[in-house]
Amino acid sequence: MTSKQKPAVDPVIIVMLGIVFLAIAFALLVFKPNDQSLGFDAGSGAWNQLLVAFVTGITTGGLSCLAVQGGLLASSLAHQIEQDYVEQSAHHKRGNRLPRSNSAFPIMLFLISKLGAYTLLGALLGWLGSYLTLSPMTRAMVMILVGVFMIGNALRMFNVHPIFRYFSIEPPKFITRYIRRTAKGTDTFTPLFLGALTVFIPCGVTQAMMATALGTGSAAMGAALMFAFVLGTSPVFFIIAYLTTELGARLEKFFMRFVAVVLLILGFVTLDGGLNVLGSPLSFQNLTRSLIPSNSTPAPVSESTQPESDSDTIVLNVNNDGYFPRTLNAPAGTAVTLNLVTNQTYSCARDFVIPALNYYELLPDTGTVQVGIPAQKAGSQLFFTCSMGMYTGVIVFQ
Amino acid sequence: MIKKTFKIPDMTCSACAMKLESLEDALDGVKEVNASYHRLEMTIEYDDSMLTEEQVIAAVRKKGYTAIGA
Numbered sequence: 001m002t003s004k005q006k007p008a009v010d011p012v013i014i015v016m017l018g019i020v021f022l023a024i025a026f027a028l029l030v031f032k033p034n035d036q037s038l039g040f041d042a043g044s045g046a047w048n049q050l051l052v053a054f055v056t057g058i059t060t061g062g063l064s065c066l067a068v069q070g071g072l073l074a075s076s077l078a079h080q081i082e083q084d085y086v087e088q089s090a091h092h093k094r095g096n097r098l099p100r101s102n103s104a105f106p107i108m109l110f111l112i113s114k115l116g117a118y119t120l121l122g123a124l125l126g127w128l129g130s131y132l133t134l135s136p137m138t139r140a141m142v143m144i145l146v147g148v149f150m151i152g153n154a155l156r157m158f159n160v161h162p163i164f165r166y167f168s169i170e171p172p173k174f175i176t177r178y179i180r181r182t183a184k185g186t187d188t189f190t191p192l193f194l195g196a197l198t199v200f201i202p203c204g205v206t207q208a209m210m211a212t213a214l215g216t217g218s219a220a221m222g223a224a225l226m227f228a229f230v231l232g233t234s235p236v237f238f239i240i241a242y243l244t245t246e247l248g249a250r251l252e253k254f255f256m257r258f259v260a261v262v263l264l265i266l267g268f269v270t271l272d273g274g275l276n277v278l279g280s281p282l283s284f285q286n287l288t289r290s291l292i293p294s295n296s297t298p299a300p301v302s303e304s305t306q307p308e309s310d311s312d313t314i315v316l317n318v319n320n321d322g323y324f325p326r327t328l329n330a331p332a333g334t335a336v337t338l339n340l341v342t343n344q345t346y347s348c349a350r351d352f353v354i355p356a357l358n359y360y361e362l363l364p365d366t367g368t369v370q371v372g373i374p375a376q377k378a379g380s381q382l383f384f385t386c387s388m389g390m391y392t393g394v395i396v397f398q
Numbered sequence: 399m400i401k402k403t404f405k406i407p408d409m410t411c412s413a414c415a416m417k418l419e420s421l422e423d424a425l426d427g428v429k430e431v432n433a434s435y436h437r438l439e440m441t442i443e444y445d446d447s448m449l450t451e452e453q454v455i456a457a458v459r460k461k462g463y464t465a466i467g468a
Contacts, residue, residue, distance in 0.1 A: 157410075165436050170412045173419075173432065180420055201416075 046221060046348065049388070050228040053209060057232020060262040065203045065233050106191040111234045113195030118206075118230040119223045121199050125213040126222020136353045136360050136387045140277035142215040143389060147271025150208045150263050157260035169207060175200045205263060206233075212270075273389025279355025285392045286383060289327065313337045314395070316384075318349050318363060322391035323384070332378035332397040338371040351387035360387065399429060400446040404465040406458070409435050417461055425449060425457050440465065 129142075152167035179197050202210060209229045213222035268284075275283035312331065317324040318340050330336045340352060342363050350363045354371070363369050376382065376397040385392045409415060415433035418440050422431045427448030433440040442454060451467065458465035 159410075162438075165438075168412050168435055170415060170435060176416045176419060177422075180416065180423070201412075203411075 048348075048390075049216075049221075050224055053212075053225050053228040054232040056205065056209065056262075056266065057229040057234075058236055059232075060258070060266075061203070061205045061209070061229055062233040062236025063258070065198075065206060065237055107238055110191040110195040111238060113192045114198050115195075115227065115230045115234065117196040117199045119227040121210070122213045122226025123219040123223035125210055126216050126225075127219040129214040129217040129222060130219070135358075136277050136351075136355070137358075139215055139217070139387060140274045140355075140389070142211065143270055143274030143277065145274075146208055146211040146215065147267050147269075147274055149211060150205075150267030150270060152267075153205075153208070154260045154264035154267055157257075157263070169202075171201050208263070208266070208270075276383070276385045276389035276392050277353060277355065277387060279353075279383045279385070281381070281383065283389075283392070286394070289392075289394060313339060315339045315341060316393070318342045318345050318352065320345055320349065322349055323393040326393040328393065328395045330373070330376075330395050330397050332376055332380070334375050336373045336376075336395075338373055338395070340369045340371060342366055342368075348386045348388045349391045352384065353387050354382060354384045356382055399443055401441060401443045402451065402454070402467070403439055403441045404454070404458070404467060406433065406438055406440050406463050406465055408463050409433070409438050411435060414463065415440075418458065418463065421454075421457055421461070425454070 149167060152164050155161070156164035156167050179194065179201065206229070209226065213225045216222050216225060272284045276285055280286065312334060314328050314330050314336060316328060316338060328338075340361075340363055342350060343366055345363070345365055350365065351360075352363055352369075353360050354373075357373070359371060361369060361371075373382065373395070378397060380397050382395040382397070383392065384395065406414075406418065409418075412435045415435045418433040419431045421442065422428050425444070427445040429443040429445070431440060431442045440458070444454065455465045455467075
C-alpha cells in the first residue's frame, strides 16, 4: 500500500495506542519495586535494572530495532495490507466498510513472537552467563566490554570514523537470505516465524542488552531483562512501523541521532559501573567523589540496632539507596573491622564488593556482617561498591 | 556472467546491506549479491546479456543508495 492510498478510518492507530497503554500498564504492574513474585533476587536494584531495560526499549531500542528489522516486517506485511486495502475498497464501492484489522494483526503476531523469542534468548544468555560470571571481576569485565560496545555503536551512528563500523555485527549471509525470502509470505505463520527470527538480526541496542543479559548470570534475570527491553520496544516498533509507511524516511535521521546520543550516555554509564566494580579510581563516581559532598561524613554511626564503634571498628550503613557514609575514615597501620549494617535492604547495595581485597558478599536483608580489613598504609584508599557498580564508596586510611 | 564490485558510501548500518542484497530477488539476471556495511561495498554477480551496469546502478539508487563502480 502506498501513502497515497491512505484509508479514511484507521483502526491501526487505535490498536497501537492501546498497545502503548497496555505496555505501560503492564510494565508498571510487573516492574513494581519490592515485588518478589518472580522468585529471582528481586531487590530494587534488579527491578531498577528491568525498568532501565524497559525505558531503554521504549526510548531507543524500538527505533534502533526498526532500522534493522523494520524493512523485513514491512515487506512481510506489504502484500497483506495491500490485499486488505483492495478488499476494503471493494466493500466501500458497495456502500459498506470493513474494519482494517488485518494490518494490525500480523504486526501484533510479529511483536508477540519477537517478545517470546527474545525472552527465551535472554534466559539462555543468563544461563550461559551463570557459568561465565565467576566473580564480580568477571562481571566488571563484561560491563566494560558492553560499555565499550555501546559507545562504539554510538560513535558508528555519528559516523565518527570508519573503524566504528566494525561495532555493527553483520549476520551471516545465509541467515539474512533465508529471512528475506521468508518475509515474502503473507500467511499468519509468516509474521510469527519472522518475529522469532529477529533474534538473528539484533540491532546495536539489542546486542548491548543481550550482553547485559549475559552479565546477569541468571536465566530468570536474563529472561526478565530481555522481556522488559523487548516489551519496551514493542509499542514504539509498532507505531513507527506504521508511521514509516506514512512519513517515509524523513524523520529517520533525527531518530538515529537521538538513538546514538542515548546509546552513548548508557555506554558511559555501563563502562563507569564496570570501572567501579573493578575498584578503579578512574571511574566517574570515584573521580568526582571529592567534588560531591558526602552526607554523614563521620564514620561511626551509633544506633540501638547496630554495634557500637570503636577506633578499630567502622560502621557502614547499607541502605536501599546506597552506602552511608560514602566516605569512611579509618586508622592506618592497624587491622580494622568493617561492620556492614543492613535494615530491610533489598537493593543491589546488598551485593557488597571490595575489589582490592577480592571480597564479595551477599549481605542479609537485615543484620550486620563483619569484614576484617588488614592494616593499610596512611593515605591509601579502599573503594567499595555494589556488584553492579551503581552504588559506591571509599574508606580513607589516615 | 560477470562479477562487479561497487562502492556504496551511503550505507549506514548492516540493514542497508540486507536491503541491497534483496536486489537478488528484485532484478532479473542477478545470480548473487553480497553487500558489506563494514567495507561499504557491494559485489554483484549477474548475467550481462540481461542486465547492464547502468541498470544495476539505477536499481541501487531505487533502493536509496549510490553505487560507484570500483
